Amino acid sequence: MRLFHFFRNTTDMNVGVAEYKTNDGAVLLDVRTAEEYRDGHIEGSVNIPLDRISSVENIVKDKSTPLYVHCLSGGRSGQAVSYLKQIGYTNVKNIGGISSYRGKVVK
Numbered sequence: 001m002r003l004f005h006f007f008r009n010t011t012d013m014n015v016g017v018a019e020y021k022t023n024d025g026a027v028l029l030d031v032r033t034a035e036e037y038r039d040g041h042i043e044g045s046v047n048i049p050l051d052r053i054s055s056v057e058n059i060v061k062d063k064s065t066p067l068y069v070h071c072l073s074g075g076r077s078g079q080a081v082s083y084l085k086q087i088g089y090t091n092v093k094n095i096g097g098i099s100s101y102r103g104k105v106v107k
Helices: 002-007 013-021 034-039 050-059 075-086
Strands: 027-030 067-071 092-097
Touching: 013 067, 013 092, 050 075, 067 075, 075 092
Parallel strands: 027 067, 067 092
Antiparallel strands: none
């Protein structure tokens, strides 16, 4: 059973959002689809779907900007974080999935 624990996302989305809120200039990046985002998102988050993640350079020009990346469960945000690091973003964190978020979402 321990093998399955290895694949489970243990990031606490709530801790990540709280950290984002205390980090001036940080960006909360939601990489879910536009439809998922419209169904409910965290106020102040920026939606760049994973399949359009390359457009991040048009929105967040300073590659040292703290980026807190999330999706529904943490999988797509993990892919996005890998890509962002490859293209030079230096302060990027996968905070997991909004499905475990206990705070308020807006539509």
